Amino acid sequence: MPYLFCPFQPAPHADNGGCAILPSGWRHPRRRLDSSVMILGRKGNVTLTDNGVPLEIRPNRLVLLPAEHLHDGAAPIAAPASYYWLHFRLPGPPSLLSAEEVAPILSNQIVTRLRLNEAALIPMELDLGDADRIALLFRELLNEQERPSYTKWQFQLLFQNLLIRITEETINSYHPPDTLSAGSSLVYEAVGTINAQLTDPNLSVKSIAGYLNHNPDYIGRQFRSVMGMSVGNYILQQRLKLAEQLLQETHQPVQQIASQTGFASLRHFLRQFRKERGMTPSELRRRYQAMHINIR
Incomplete structure (x- = not known):
């Protein structure tokens, strides 16, 4: 499973977000975007593919769709579904690390703290241990989007906090392989x-x-x-x-x-x-x- 490596300098930029409420029979459109998308499942299941790799949006699961990848619905949904979504951009092309490349980073605390001191690490799929906390951050972002404060930086700071909390979930839920290279x-x-x-x-x-x-x-x-x-x-x-x-x-x-x-x-x-x-x-x-x- 690939991971998105997202340095904080230069800072990634959150564009906009929302909450999708979908009827039975809906199917994710086929498209290739110039922005990445983070999705947090709320209700029901939505199946899709990312460059041909199957992904499933479901409650308490975070799904990442990297920019420039081809996304397509695998099938119409069988029951109503809902999820939060957030579009964001990186200063350059997405840097995707393989599971083999991530293993030495997350298998040693010293390496983890060094490599992720100024970066986020987000897997393509992540079942959250504290989904309520992440859902709250999504709602705070949406509230700020609808009722913005005096400065645009508030939205970006909330986004960076979301990246940090997701990275914490990634670190805490990681199970190192039995053997490393x-x-x-x-x-x-x-x-x-x-x-x-x-x-x-x-x-x-x-x-x-x-x-x-x-x-x-x-x-x-x-x-x-x-x-x-x-x-x-x-x-x-x-x-x-x-x-x-x-x-x-x-x-x-x-x-x-x-x-x-x-x-x-x-x-x-x-x-x-x-x-x-x-x-x-x-x-x-x-x-x-x-x-x-x-x-x-």
Whole structure:
């Protein structure tokens, strides 16, 4: 079953939605849209196909119809049916991941948090554990559409919240396969090695490869495939994350924090911190302290 990978930057855009109330004998029209559609079943069953693959809309099930796919009703419905629908657009063509590509993302919590930190992941079909919560979000979107607030961003924020909640359902309902690919298992080992040796300034893909007894190029390719970034960038981001924590929670000098987080020099730490965070470590510390002053 394919999954839609939906980054939040640039942000996806919700167009419009509604609630379909359908009589017996109705059949979904054959069409190819330039927008994607999310559907939440409310009553009855509606069968259709997406590029020839059968799908079924039924109560408490979310169905995704990606843009540019050919959608067609499989047969007239036997009894009255109803569902919520929402059209939305992505900045580019839909990015669909196979079940094999999704498995290493959802089978490890560290990978899940990294890959989905700024993205949604929506399967083509999802039986919801908390359908009432998702239905409430659909109704809030429709209410905002009919009685809009002073800003159009309210509708888009509700849509992004819906994407987040659906992704939570996707994560919580996922059952990992009994066995993962050798490449995925190797990446998990690499992540564990990085986290354990993060403060070592000599940590690199070459040293990790030696520790795991694998070819550096192979580890690098597998890591990028699973994690969506290079080994070097992952090491950098984890070091900066640790540095931020030390800047906020301790009074240690910046130079000491640079050394404790694996940077070979203070100069390199300052350059990378400013490049990635848009400010110096001292500026971040001052801002954090200014927002967390306790008045006694």
